[in-house]
Amino acid sequence: MRVPPGVSAGDFAAAIAAFERIVGKDWVFTSDDDLNLYRDAYSPYLNEPEERIASAAVAPTTTEEVQEIVRVANRYKIPIYPISTGRNLGYGGAAPAYSGSVVVDLKRMNRILEVNERHAYALVEPGVSYFDLYNYIQEHKLKVWIDCPDPGWGSPVGNSIDRGGGYTNANFRNHFDSHCGMEVVLPDGELLRTGMGAIPNSQTWQAYKTGCGPWVDGIFSQSNYGVVTKMGFWLMPQPEAYMRCTVRAPRFSDLGPLVDTLSYLENSRITTGFPDLSSPLLSYPPIGQIQLWNENGPPKLSDEHIKLLADVKQGYSAELEAYGVKEGIPYWELWLSFYGPMEVIEASWRATQRHYGKIDGVQFRVVDKLNLPIDPSTAEKYHEPELGVPSLRIFSIGARTPWNPTPSHGHMWFSPIIPRTAEAIIEANRVFSEAARDLGMPLFKTFTLPACFWERSFVFILATPVTEDPATNKRYREGFKKLIEVGGKHGWGEYRTAPAFQKTVMDQYSYNNHALQRFHETLKDAIDPNGIMSPGRYAIWPKSLRGVQS
Amino acid sequence: MMRMRRTLGGPAAAAAIMSLIVAPAFAQRPAGHYAAGRAVYRKWCAPCHDPGITHPGTHALMTKYKGVKSGVLLEWTDLPASTVKYMVRHGILLMPPFRKTEITDQELDALARFLSRNTPGGR
Numbered sequence A: 001m002r003v004p005p006g007v008s009a010g011d012f013a014a015a016i017a018a019f020e021r022i023v024g025k026d027w028v029f030t031s032d033d034d035l036n037l038y039r040d041a042y043s044p045y046l047n048e049p050e051e052r053i054a055s056a057a058v059a060p061t062t063t064e065e066v067q068e069i070v071r072v073a074n075r076y077k078i079p080i081y082p083i084s085t086g087r088n089l090g091y092g093g094a095a096p097a098y099s100g101s102v103v104v105d106l107k108r109m110n111r112i113l114e115v116n117e118r119h120a121y122a123l124v125e126p127g128v129s130y131f132d133l134y135n136y137i138q139e140h141k142l143k144v145w146i147d148c149p150d151p152g153w154g155s156p157v158g159n160s161i162d163r164g165g166g167y168t169n170a171n172f173r174n175h176f177d178s179h180c181g182m183e184v185v186l187p188d189g190e191l192l193r194t195g196m197g198a199i200p201n202s203q204t205w206q207a208y209k210t211g212c213g214p215w216v217d218g219i220f221s222q223s224n225y226g227v228v229t230k231m232g233f234w235l236m237p238q239p240e241a242y243m244r245c246t247v248r249a250p251r252f253s254d255l256g257p258l259v260d261t262l263s264y265l266e267n268s269r270i271t272t273g274f275p276d277l278s279s280p281l282l283s284y285p286p287i288g289q290i291q292l293w294n295e296n297g298p299p300k301l302s303d304e305h306i307k308l309l310a311d312v313k314q315g316y317s318a319e320l321e322a323y324g325v326k327e328g329i330p331y332w333e334l335w336l337s338f339y340g341p342m343e344v345i346e347a348s349w350r351a352t353q354r355h356y357g358k359i360d361g362v363q364f365r366v367v368d369k370l371n372l373p374i375d376p377s378t379a380e381k382y383h384e385p386e387l388g389v390p391s392l393r394i395f396s397i398g399a400r401t402p403w404n405p406t407p408s409h410g411h412m413w414f415s416p417i418i419p420r421t422a423e424a425i426i427e428a429n430r431v432f433s434e435a436a437r438d439l440g441m442p443l444f445k446t447f448t449l450p451a452c453f454w455e456r457s458f459v460f461i462l463a464t465p466v467t468e469d470p471a472t473n474k475r476y477r478e479g480f481k482k483l484i485e486v487g488g489k490h491g492w493g494e495y496r497t498a499p500a501f502q503k504t505v506m507d508q509y510s511y512n513n514h515a516l517q518r519f520h521e522t523l524k525d526a527i528d529p530n531g532i533m534s535p536g537r538y539a540i541w542p543k544s545l546r547g548v549q550s
Numbered sequence B: 001m002m003r004m005r006r007t008l009g010g011p012a013a014a015a016a017i018m019s020l021i022v023a024p025a026f027a028q029r030p031a032g033h034y035a036a037g038r039a040v041y042r043k044w045c046a047p048c049h050d051p052g053i054t055h056p057g058t059h060a061l062m063t064k065y066k067g068v069k070s071g072v073l074l075e076w077t078d079l080p081a082s083t084v085k086y087m088v089r090h091g092i093l094l095m096p097p098f099r100k101t102e103i104t105d106q107e108l109d110a111l112a113r114f115l116s117r118n119t120p121g122g123r
């Protein structure tokens, strides 16, 4: 049996026996075969000694069982690591941040406690996946939409706790922002409800976020201050209609007005769906079309076009631009989505076109115009999450296809937040492509466009492959850390990262001699004196391990 | 402790060719025999393995077998239950393994029975 570091075999055996009494023998896992299922399938340390491995896993079904597990962990000083659906691929999978931790697998806590159509919210347990919630809503014919990330097997709770993002309206895409009310088992086993939930018999737990006094919800995301056992989420009332349109701009220099106008339109709530930047001329897809490109191959380019692409520098080439103008291939194409009554959508689209009218040679097209709901069987004609439908289709990224004969074993997402400007896009391309080239990381083809998950910023996402070759993985891993540092020097930081990189990322958040990190540690010591809860998650270590671990 | 992920090698390819020669032996079972396994398939496998290239697992297998055999698991006649179980618990390439809190051993047995139903001697 594996034993957590610093724990005696006797104490561990006693803890395991106690866990078995709490959840039953069938739901405590200690064999290597069973624990392999908790490894991160996309680990950047795949099959290397540093790969994070659990010493056991325990799978409760109720909040009371979670409380008991936490008390046992305190009694024997056992590090535990709660996961919800454990599908955090690309950001750490189901593996603990600290090797030897006992994973508390909440997948069996899978009750949908309420879906309220009248007030458009849901209250769920951690094991409820996006597929589960979607199916429940369909079966009960409720007129509300979920906002899901691309992979539908993750959970509202797990995804939002790691502050993931989705694809419908702006006020739902930021999954942590769209939550309302939490129930948390604290590291000493105490039970806490946040916001209005702190009032016994609260009538508005899922209706008003902050309650009164300090709003503490944020500290339970990307942290290690508790086990979240329930969470409320605001849902979008099923919209009447959907329209997807594009704005095409002919010249490289149009990127500035394209982005600035987008910011104005989004911040004014004129366009609210997921904005998606692409470049037909650079053959760079919008995120919503990636799966189609993987399935059907990228659009065919002429020989001349391919030749011109070879000479592009930092996304620009005068010859390519001239070719685009001649052939009617736009440099940029911004995809916009609108939800609502058709007359409102049409008016928003008219206003959008008026604002973009200042770009010389701009063109507009309406790609889809749908009355909702659509028949779910036709959802695959679209990027499903933009219609509130979960799927796993995005796993075509890196998968074997006729266009990708060498499938990968996974990827780690490099995802710094950069300013929402054309200058920042160009600067990030220059900075990261030069660094990646020097580090021998094949991350850039011609140019990378950022994702617009959230208003007011961009996420500059680069997928770094995981291979079966430890030497290659080592090079990418070290390169990944260098890229994080390079970003930090430019004032950019990751929005989220896998345990392997959490220290490097958090080191960039160093204002005033790491005041933020020190505050995290002060909290940690106060809330979790035994240091049992997810040690090391987002580089927050308990006192006993501080400075020892990296 | 090391979990090496493997690709199916020569024996699978040989079995694929065999399956073209040996007619599928459709097991005679009472209706409902495969219901539990089918339900597991629908929940956990279908999103990636149902027919059509919008299912990345199917597209990958179609590309791999280049028409020598179908990319659709449901149509395979050379898929022993043991292979189903191995794949679910080990994963392959981008497909991660599935935990027992997701697919229990009992559910996995049912799934393996269902997916190997057309495989002669597949149990």
Ligand SMILES: Cc1cc2nc3c(=O)[nH]c(=O)nc-3n(C[C@H](O)[C@H](O)[C@H](O)COP(=O)(O)OP(=O)(O)OC[C@H]3O[C@@H](n4cnc5c(N)ncnc54)[C@H](O)[C@@H]3O)c2cc1C
Residues within 6 Å of the ligand: A082, A083, A084, A085, A086, A087, A088, A089, A090, A091, A092, A093, A094, A106, A126, A148, A149, A150, A151, A153, A154, A155, A156, A157, A158, A159, A160, A161, A162, A163, A164, A165, A166, A226, A227, A228, A229, A394, A395, A397, A534, A537
């Ligand atoms: C091809 C691909 C595409 C992707 N696309 C997206 C995307 O569009 N958007 C996006 O956001 N992500 C995306 N991801 C990343 C990831 O797959 C999802 O974010 C996924 O939802 C996270 O897994 P999960 O929901 O199962 O969370 P979990 O793995 O359950 O949780 C994540 C982490 O949060 C903590 N945690 C979870 N539950 C609790 C709890 N109850 N109490 C305390 N701590 C807890 C744990 O530290 C855990 O490791 C993508 C990944 C891949 C491979």
